[in-house]
Amino acid sequence: MSIQIKICGLSTPETVDAAIAAGATHFGLVHFEPSPRHVSLEQAAALRAHAAGRAKAVLLLVNADPQLTARAIGTVRPDIVQFHGNETPEWCALVREKAGIEVWKALGMRDAGTLEHSADFIGKVDRLLFDSPAKALPGGTGETFAWGLLHGHRHVIDWGLAGGLSPANVAEAIGQTGAPLVDTSSGVESAPGVKDAGLIRAFCEAAASA
Numbered sequence: 001m002s003i004q005i006k007i008c009g010l011s012t013p014e015t016v017d018a019a020i021a022a023g024a025t026h027f028g029l030v031h032f033e034p035s036p037r038h039v040s041l042e043q044a045a046a047l048r049a050h051a052a053g054r055a056k057a058v059l060l061l062v063n064a065d066p067q068l069t070a071r072a073i074g075t076v077r078p079d080i081v082q083f084h085g086n087e088t089p090e091w092c093a094l095v096r097e098k099a100g101i102e103v104w105k106a107l108g109m110r111d112a113g114t115l116e117h118s119a120d121f122i123g124k125v126d127r128l129l130f131d132s133p134a135k136a137l138p139g140g141t142g143e144t145f146a147w148g149l150l151h152g153h154r155h156v157i158d159w160g161l162a163g164g165l166s167p168a169n170v171a172e173a174i175g176q177t178g179a180p181l182v183d184t185s186s187g188v189e190s191a192p193g194v195k196d197a198g199l200i201r202a203f204c205e206a207a208a209s210a
């Protein structure tokens with residue numbers, strides 16, 4: 001099966017088009033004010049409508065309360081919601097059931113214990129995204145983690161790899177981990193929050209040829 005590619009932190013119709021033209025299957029819309037990639041719910045809804053079924057829209061929320069979660073999903077109508085904070089398996093399952101959309105959970109890979117904890121999400125989410133641990137922000141850190149932590153792990157649900165992926169290292173990352181989906185944000189930017197169409201293209205080419 002061909003590799004799936006998520007370009008995260010898009011904020012303009014031009015970069016949504018660039019990602020889709022390059023072969024991205026998913027694009028991420030970050031609704032988290034401290035992030036340089038933050039978009040309002042109205043902006044996110046417009047970008048989702050702009051993509052019009054050409055790629056799956058992934059709405060990112062971080063420890064959002066129930067009211068914001070409901071308003072965000074109702075306004076944006078994403079294909080997928082990605083939780084990127086300390087959301088529990090039970091909360092993920094509840095949102096999945098009530099909203100009737102895919103739910104992904106990002107986990108910051110510190111050590112083997114993170115993988116053990118990931119088992120709690122089986123049956124509760126549609127995909128796990130293994131990312132680097134939080135720094136100043138919970139995601140979009142631009143840092144890789146030790147991919148060796150995933151070696152030999154028997155994945156029982158869909159998953160993806162994130163954290164510091166770029167055109168230069170994505171092929172190696174796929175080769176080492178066998179990731180079925182790769183996700184990038186800062187690796188395709190010219191400055192924090194500013195996506196670069198050339199880098200998006202280079203990333204998708206490198207991922208597709210791995």
Ligand SMILES: O=C(O)c1ccccc1NCC(=O)[C@H](O)[C@H](O)COP(=O)(O)O
Pocket residue numbers: 008009028030032035036037060062084131137138139140141142143162163164165183184185186187
């Ligand atoms: O990208 C952000 O600014 C962000 C902020 C808060 C929560 C999540 C965020 N991004 C989530 C993603 O899915 C990123 O693509 C992922 O963390 C990888 O980012 P990067 O290391 O910059 O490629």
